Amino acid sequence: MSSWLDYTINGLIVGNVYALVAVGLALIFGVSRLINFAQGSIYLVGAYIGWVAVVQLHTPLPLTIIVVAASAAVVGLIIERFGLRPLQNSVRIAPLLATIGISFVLDQLVMLTFSPNPRALPSQLPDVRFQVGGGTIGPLDLLIAGVGITSALLLFVFLRYSKLGWAVRATAQDRDAAMQMGVDVNRVNQAVFGIAAALGGVSGMLVGMYYNQIDTAMSLQATLKGVVAEVVGGAGNVPGAVVGSLLLGLVESYGVAVFGTSYRNLFAFLLLVVVLVLRPNGLFASARQAPPEPLTGTFIAPSRPVRIPRWALLAATGIFAILPLFPVSFYVLQTFINAWLLGMLALSLTLVAGTIGQVSLGHAALLAIGAYTSALLSLNFSVPVGLAVIGGGLMSAALGTALISPSFRLRGHYVSIATLAIGEIVSLVILNWESVTRGPIGISGIPPLSLFGYELISPTSIYWFSFAVMIVLALLQGRLLGSHLGRSFRAIRDDDIAARAYGLSLNRYKSLAFIFGGFAAGVSGGIAAHLYSYINHETFNTQQSILALTVVILGGLGNVVGAIVGSVALVGLPELFRIAAEYRILIYGIVLLLLVRFRPQGLLGTM
Amino acid sequence: MLSLRGLTRRFGGLTAVDAIDLDLARGELISIIGPNGAGKTTLFNLVTGLDRPDAGHVSFEGGDITGLSPERLAAEGIGRTFQLGRVFGNLSVMDNVLIGAHTRLRAVKPAVPVIGPLLELGLALLRPASVKLEEEKLREQVKAILARFGERLLPRIDQPAYSLSYANRRRVEIARALALKPRLLLLDEPTAGMNPTETAEMQTLVAELKAEGLTILLIEHKLEMVMRLSDRVIVMDEGRKIAEGPGEVVRNDPKVIEAYLGHGLSGTAEQESAA
Numbered sequence: 001m002s003s004w005l006d007y008t009i010n011g012l013i014v015g016n017v018y019a020l021v022a023v024g025l026a027l028i029f030g031v032s033r034l035i036n037f038a039q040g041s042i043y044l045v046g047a048y049i050g051w052v053a054v055v056q057l058h059t060p061l062p063l064t065i066i067v068v069a070a071s072a073a074v075v076g077l078i079i080e081r082f083g084l085r086p087l088q089n090s091v092r093i094a095p096l097l098a099t100i101g102i103s104f105v106l107d108q109l110v111m112l113t114f115s116p117n118p119r120a121l122p123s124q125l126p127d128v129r130f131q132v133g134g135g136t137i138g139p140l141d142l143l144i145a146g147v148g149i150t151s152a153l154l155l156f157v158f159l160r161y162s163k164l165g166w167a168v169r170a171t172a173q174d175r176d177a178a179m180q181m182g183v184d185v186n187r188v189n190q191a192v193f194g195i196a197a198a199l200g201g202v203s204g205m206l207v208g209m210y211y212n213q214i215d216t217a218m219s220l221q222a223t224l225k226g227v228v229a230e231v232v233g234g235a236g237n238v239p240g241a242v243v244g245s246l247l248l249g250l251v252e253s254y255g256v257a258v259f260g261t262s263y264r265n266l267f268a269f270l271l272l273v274v275v276l277v278l279r280p281n282g283l284f285a286s287a288r289q290a291p292p293e294p295l296t297g298t299f300i301a302p303s304r305p306v307r308i309p310r311w312a313l314l315a316a317t318g319i320f321a322i323l324p325l326f327p328v329s330f331y332v333l334q335t336f337i338n339a340w341l342l343g344m345l346a347l348s349l350t351l352v353a354g355t356i357g358q359v360s361l362g363h364a365a366l367l368a369i370g371a372y373t374s375a376l377l378s379l380n381f382s383v384p385v386g387l388a389v390i391g392g393g394l395m396s397a398a399l400g401t402a403l404i405s406p407s408f409r410l411r412g413h414y415v416s417i418a419t420l421a422i423g424e425i426v427s428l429v430i431l432n433w434e435s436v437t438r439g440p441i442g443i444s445g446i447p448p449l450s451l452f453g454y455e456l457i458s459p460t461s462i463y464w465f466s467f468a469v470m471i472v473l474a475l476l477q478g479r480l481l482g483s484h485l486g487r488s489f490r491a492i493r494d495d496d497i498a499a500r501a502y503g504l505s506l507n508r509y510k511s512l513a514f515i516f517g518g519f520a521a522g523v524s525g526g527i528a529a530h531l532y533s534y535i536n537h538e539t540f541n542t543q544q545s546i547l548a549l550t551v552v553i554l555g556g557l558g559n560v561v562g563a564i565v566g567s568v569a570l571v572g573l574p575e576l577f578r579i580a581a582e583y584r585i586l587i588y589g590i591v592l593l594l595l596v597r598f599r600p601q602g603l604l605g606t607m
Numbered sequence: 608m609l610s611l612r613g614l615t616r617r618f619g620g621l622t623a624v625d626a627i628d629l630d631l632a633r634g635e636l637i638s639i640i641g642p643n644g645a646g647k648t649t650l651f652n653l654v655t656g657l658d659r660p661d662a663g664h665v666s667f668e669g670g671d672i673t674g675l676s677p678e679r680l681a682a683e684g685i686g687r688t689f690q691l692g693r694v695f696g697n698l699s700v701m702d703n704v705l706i707g708a709h710t711r712l713r714a715v716k717p718a719v720p721v722i723g724p725l726l727e728l729g730l731a732l733l734r735p736a737s738v739k740l741e742e743e744k745l746r747e748q749v750k751a752i753l754a755r756f757g758e759r760l761l762p763r764i765d766q767p768a769y770s771l772s773y774a775n776r777r778r779v780e781i782a783r784a785l786a787l788k789p790r791l792l793l794l795d796e797p798t799a800g801m802n803p804t805e806t807a808e809m810q811t812l813v814a815e816l817k818a819e820g821l822t823i824l825l826i827e828h829k830l831e832m833v834m835r836l837s838d839r840v841i842v843m844d845e846g847r848k849i850a851e852g853p854g855e856v857v858r859n860d861p862k863v864i865e866a867y868l869g870h871g872l873s874g875t876a877e878q879e880s881a882a
Contacts (some may be wrong), residue, residue, distance in 0.1 A: 300697065302696055302697055302767065302769040302770075304767070476732060479732055479734075480728075480731060480732060483715070483731035483732070483734065484705070484709070484712060484715055484731060484742070485715075485727070485728065485731045487698060487702040487705060487706060488706065488709065490695065490697060490698055490702075491695045491698060491702075491703075491706045493697075494695040494696050494697055494698065495693050495694075495695055495696075497657060497677075497693065498689065498693040498694075498695065499695075499706070500657070500676070500677040500678055500681075501655055501657065501677045501681060501687055501689075502681050502686075502706050502707055502709055502710070502783065502787065503677075503678050503681030503682050503709050503710035503787075504678065504706070504709055505676075505678045508724050511724060512724055512727070512728050515725075515728065516728065606697065607697075
């Protein structure tokens with residue numbers, strides 16, 4: 001019984017931490033209808049500033065909190081001023097992509113400054129436990145609870161009684177009306193980002209002290225947890241975010257108590273998906289809202305795609321097809337093989353995110369499904385590798401679409417959250433379903449690629465194989481886009497309400513897009529599995545999803561040739577300039593930010 | 608053909624559509640007028656399935672269609688345009704109008720349950736002769752529909768809709784609705800933002816459609832056009848139907864004048880109209 005009380009206390013404390021992140025997300029969503037994917041990065045920055053203050057500067061605790069809150073707030077203000085304000089009149093997808101880019105840049109900067117190894121962040125409080133009823137509670141628990149309650153009270157007073165607080169609430173209710181009445185929306189945004197960042201930073205520091213450990217993986221986890229709590233409470237609803245956070249903390253804590261630690265995140269994401277499907281406006285929203293306001297064709301940047309003449313495409317294809325006949329090094333071939341594999345994933349994502357407008361952030365999960373299916377088919381059932389790869393593609397198409405289908409009824413940024421969560425769920429299921437996936441050990445000894453009984457081992461043959469597969473997938477996709485399905489997908493992206501009024505079933509066409517795209521991604525994952533010969537649950541991670549998204553935006557959303565050009569550019573150029581691996585993700589983040597700001601239609605234009 | 612009984616929709620404390628009854632016969636054109644916020648567009652949304660009523664029934668051609676999805680209703684032959692011109696911005700004019708014909712695609716939508724979508728995908732990729740032929744025919748039909756707008760749209764057939772003028776977007780919307788071959792057409796302020804010449808063109812077009820026997824429900828603010836085209840006029844205010852009848856009768860109804868000019872001002876209005 002006593003342990004249950006401990007789990008409850010732990011759940012509430014963790015929930016309190018989530019609340020600090022979620023409240024910031026809710027404030028930002030309230031005033032700018034934006035899910036700030038960089039919130040977790042600010043939390044990470046807060047944790048490391050806390051580490052510098054405690055370990056290097058030996059500041060006393062109250063000063064540490066103030067330093068962390070102030071520096072995090074400055075980071076928040078910089079993000080608002082330089083990352084998001086220039087995008088105010090941009091298309092809906094732009095600020096979302098910008099926060100993703102910012103988050104990668106911040107995470108990488110922290111990683112490059114402090115190294116990715118975990119560090120200890122000692123708590124500055126005495127290590128004693130008080131008996132409370134049947135459980136125990138420490139001073140740090142009390143501090144976290146205290147910070148949570150104090151921030152909630154301060155925020156309440158600010159929103160309720162200060163003039164700027166009124167302006168924030170007015171902007172949240174009706175941005176245009178607030179502007180008409182003379183509210184300085186930029187100041188409101190600044191205030192909100194500053195507050196959200198201060199809360200997020202302090203929260204990161206407290207968590208670091210709570211577990212006495214900080215590392216750069218905290219960022220994505222914090223964003224995910226904050227978003228889950230916020231969405232459960234109802235996006236933009238500040239008190240709802242607090243309740244959602246406490247609920248999430250308890251669900252996780254009890255889940256861990258019953259099933260074990262490795263299931264912690266699974267519960268969080270399942271809670272998210274269940275809430276999104278059953279109550280997409282959160283637990284506390286009234287069931288029926290007024291229909292959303294009409295917004296037409298503003299999802300992607302309008303542009304005329306660059307028309308590349310057929311002969312140029314044929315010539316380029318020809319040159320790449322005969323490339324291995326020239327005296328090129330294995331290293332060059334290897335680089336291009338990576339580009340072709342990424343190209344298949346980008347083809348898949350450009351269809352899903354670009355053509356039908358479902359910005360998937362969990363696309364690596366489709367790779368994982370394809371890879372595991374192909375690996376297991378060839379290992380356990382001795383299926384020839386060529387067929388196993390196709391099996392991986394089909395499984396990814398079927399299972400991937402089924403898993404992502406709960407997100408079909410969602411719109412805009414919610415799709416990104418849901419797909420991100422579904423991607424995490426896939427990775428967690430792979431980790432925990434040991435009887436099939438061999439769990440954390442991963443699958444080793446995957447047979448090499450082979451075709452009709454001939455093993456493809458030389459880089460040249462692998463190059464040709466992956467290039468041919470990618471070209472076939474690209475041609476199929478081009479053919480798809482030229483059919484009535486292409487225009488139906490694009491119509492749904494541009495205006496799903498008008499599309500429905502003309503008889504286009506959203507479920508049907510989103511499913512078809514994911515089936516087609518899932519196949520390409522699954523094939524890419526399958527080929528990768530046989531190339532790597534070893535895969536585990538971390539082989540295909542969120543970084544690859546983001547890399548693919550950057551490729552797709554670089555090439556132009558929905559643009560088939562653009563997806564391939566983007567893959568070659570983002571895989572090839574860093575190799576060409578011999579950029580060290582740890583800087584690459586930083587560069588991807590910066591590329592994404594610059595694209596969103598200066599060329600949202602990408603190199604070859606959106607289709 | 609279309610009949611509404613006690614149709615009601617509430618948003619929180621506000622009753623946007625309040626117990627509306629309406630009967631529309633085949634070939635009839637009824638206009639719905641009323642001040643902004645009277646609930647006209649919400650009524651359209653209820654009829655076309657984009658919103659669900661809290662109470663009441665909609666029936667179409669004798670069948671109950673209350674709460675059916677917009678996809679189903681489009682397939683039943685209910686076409687509509689939107690108040691704010693919801694064209695597909697990145698699609699060409701041709702593709703926009705082809706989407707209107709979506710429910711009529713036969714060769715690419717095999718009527719097989721469960722695996723229907725997969726067959727549709729397969730046919731779209733393989734494109735046998737029947738599919739190509741159907742697509743060709745549809746493109747010819749689209750050109751014929753666009754020709755009804757004179758030289759307004761045909762020269763811009765391959766341009767993306769976002770590059771069109773506001774008036775042309777409205778025209779594309781109507782062309783898209785016509786491509787559905789609708790049995791019932793709902794037009795939500797087709798002349799909003801149009802100048803007098805363009806309005807007159809639109810009026811001629813709607814008159815032609817009516818003469819061809821199309822059943823039309825029209826929301827319009829330009830009373831001149833309403834009076835000329837309508838068989839009957841329905842006036843809405845604050846969600847309720849406050850008057851119904853031939854245009855001339857409705858126009859002089861004191862309740863209508865009051866609704867338009869604001870409560871308490873109607874006395875002045877009567878004096879003005881007398882003077």
